[in-house]
Amino acid sequence: MNILVLNGSPRPNGNTSALVETFTAEAQKAGHKVSVFQIGNRDIRGCKNCDACRATLNGNCVQKDDMQEIYPVMRECEMLVIASPIYYYSLTGQTHCAIERIYAFERLPKLKKAALLLTAAGFGFTSAIQTYKDAVIGHMGAKDLGIVKAVGSQSKSVAKQNEIREIVKKI
Structure with missing residues (x-):
């Protein structure tokens, strides 16, 4: 399966990246092709x-911004993984901005599955993200494989690595 993360x-070496690295390693080990784009510091407009x-x-x-590099991979992805820290x-x-730009396709043509990898400094953010996730993933018609949420330094914990392995098994 072609997976776009x-x-x-x-922060390229922060907690969110730790979740992405674990997901990427597990998915590749299972035979999937994974393309990761570190969009946090890219020129991507809404x-x-x-x-x-x-x-x-x-x-x-x-x-004409950095989405032009991502669009060809987006066209071919069968799974979309959105990884983000939670800010406010x-x-x-x-x-x-990157999610908004999916509008160019209406729906990703080959997309079958989606998941979120989220990090935060504290608890209490799930309900705000859940509604957004349900709307976006639902609109795209993808099977929702869930959210891995890590608070503080949990992103590098064995428990979070196991949660990610469970998502990879669903692919």
Whole structure:
């Protein structure tokens, strides 16, 4: 299975990256092809709702930013993993921008499954993310494989690694 991981953390060696590294290693061990994009520090702008992507019927966005590198992988992905730290009860701004830009396709053409890998400094963020996740993944028509949530240094724990292994088994 072709898996696309969007890591929205601005910290390439932080807690979110630890979850991404575990997921990537486990998925590759199971024979899946994984492409990881560290989008937290990339030039990715939000959707302008200009509908040029729809008017041309080819899913190409008129904005020339770092999404142009991600779009070809997005077209082919069968699973989308969104990884992000939680800042003020939400995904990072860069993560939101990348998700908005999926609009160019309406739905990812080959997408079958999706999951979230989330980190936070404290508890209490789940309900805010759950509604958003259900709406986005539901709209895309993907099977929801769940959320792995890590608080503080839990992202490197054996328990979180086991949760990730369970998601990989569902692929």
